[in-house]
Amino acid sequence: MEIAIKLFQFILSISILVILHELGHFLPAKYFKTKVEKFYLFFDPWFSIAKKKIGETEYGIGWLPFGGYVKIAGMVDESMDTEQLKQPAQPWEFRAKPAWQRLIIMLGGVTVNFFLAWLIYSCLSLFNGEMYTDLTKFNNGIGVTEAGKKMGFQSGDKIVSIDGKPAERLENASINILLGDNVTVLRNGKEVTFPVNKDGVADVLKQKEAKLYITPRFPMIIDSLVSPASKASGLTKGDKVVAVNGKQTPFFDEVSSTLLENKGKTINIEVLRNGKTENVSTAVDKNGKLGVAVDQKALANVVTNKKYSFGESIPRGFERTIEALTMQVKQFKIMFNSKIQGYKNVGGPIAIVKNMPVDRAADGSIAINWAAFWSFTAMFSIWLAFLNLIPIPGLDGGHVIFTLYEIIFGKPVPQKVLENAQMIGVIFLLGLMLLIFGSDIFKIFTGKL
Known part of the structure; x- marks a missing residue:
């Protein structure tokens, strides 16, 4: 049940983002009277789940839920359909449009992603704080x-x-x-x-x-006894641990590190109970744990719940969007740092689904945490905007670079160069997808996911 809810959230979030991103390309293309042959949610290699042609455009749902696309006539895209490009350019084709119009069409998707994130963050700030x-x-x-x-x-x-x-x-x-x-x-x-x-x-x-x-530093106060060893030790709920083996440990992090030093050993714990000091002997398990649950009430004292008015929520939504975008850019610093080797921690769709947020009720039932869902969707929207702007052939950023070249130098990039660059970009993106999926699968089998 839990994995089904998480998978539903992932597909719903991706569907919203893909449809709106592709609308960002579709609407200016139609406005500039450019023929759009296909509008697809998800990819449809070999076959599609559903499709219907309305006017000149085929609308459909593919079976591979990792994106979507609009196929614009006269444009070299990931379909690598170059047959029509061998014919003279027609007025309704992308390649026949002025460079500034093509630039707007290509930037439409990332623009929608940015404003969508801004809208979601503004609404979250207003309604949830x-x-x-x-x-x-x-x-x-x-x-x-x-x-x-x-x-x-x-x-x-x-x-x-x-x-x-x-x-x-x-x-x-x-x-x-x-x-x-x-x-x-x-x-x-x-x-x-x-x-x-x-x-x-x-x-x-x-x-x-x-x-x-x-973590914030707070005293270790026992909330409940979990393991048989802790129940037999003489520890009780409300005990405040102040020393371990004669070493003063007023804070939880000090208790935790001292326990790790005494894995599998029997230790003496000094606790404060009803205003009096008591000594208790107990065993530490092989993981450096006592088998107790710690009172978390102290953590509530360091939490702030900030509210925003309507007027405040809009600029705060913009700030949160820029913060999320900045974070994505910075993460590349870690990913490509050879010393840190952050690329090993890259997660793909499987990792994302596994970490989708859910609410767990006291009775064990699971439901969607909608605030967390929309927060994830906003973050993912700005992430897609950033990824698509990377100047790699096959992504919007690659098309933008070629179009800017044409605007600056007054002549288009040769068609053969566009085709070869697109092919290289598609191969690179497919390889990257295989690497990310492979990383997820490897982590599953090694217990790291």
Whole structure:
């Protein structure tokens, strides 16, 4: 049931984005009286699920749900249908239109993607506001993993800025740090700026939950006992762990790291119970866990829920769109960094479906989290806009580059060059798709997905 809901969300999101993106090409093409032969949701190699011809255009749904397309007469596209290009250009063909009209047609898709993201983010800001983990409320600073320490952090640091820009939200900061160069923290009452160690970044990216390398510091208070060993230990709900084996551990991250040092051993824990100190002996499992659930109420104190008026939501929606776009551009820095090897963490459709958000009720039922769904759709919309603008033949960006060349130099790129470039682009994109799918499948079989 859960995977069906996640798959439904993915297909719905992709369908919305593809239809609107292709409309961005379709509408200006029709406005400039250019013949559109096909308008397809999803790809249709060999056969389609449904199709109907209305006027000069065949509308259909393909069986391969990884995009869609409009086939415009007189244009070299991914179909590699060049037969019509051997004939003299007709007035209704793409190649017969002025370069500025062709440029508008090609930029239509990414323009729609950008404004769609802006609209969604504005609506989310207006109707849902923004809930985030507020770094300014981390009164005890941050707790960091070993990977975080390798990056240059110390437990207790208070993050001030990243690359000179103030840091307010943990959700953004945890990613920006991975993409950034320098971080400024408040450490022992003094501001300290240090370069982000890329070896630490590489270690963080190897983890499934990369954002957990930074957490707010809070005391470890036991909420419930889960394992048989913890139930037999004498620990009770409400116990506050203050020391392990005589070592003071006032915060959860310190308890956690000390437990990892004592995997499979029996330890002595000092807890504060009803205002009194008690000593308890208990076993640590092979994963460095006590088998208890930790009270999370302290985390609520560092959460901010910011509301926006109608007038505020529109510029905030634009800001969120630019933030998402900037994040996509920055991620290429990680992907192509040979030391970090971020390309190993690239996920494809299988990974996306697996990580689609759902709501889980107390009775175990699962439903769609619509706010999270629309947030994902906005992010994915701006992601598609960015990808399509990359100047690779086969993508909108490739066509834009060739058209700009014609506008600047006053002569079109030779038809044979366009055909060869398109072929190279299609082969590259197919290879990239196989690589991403292969990565997903490899991760499934190795337990990394």
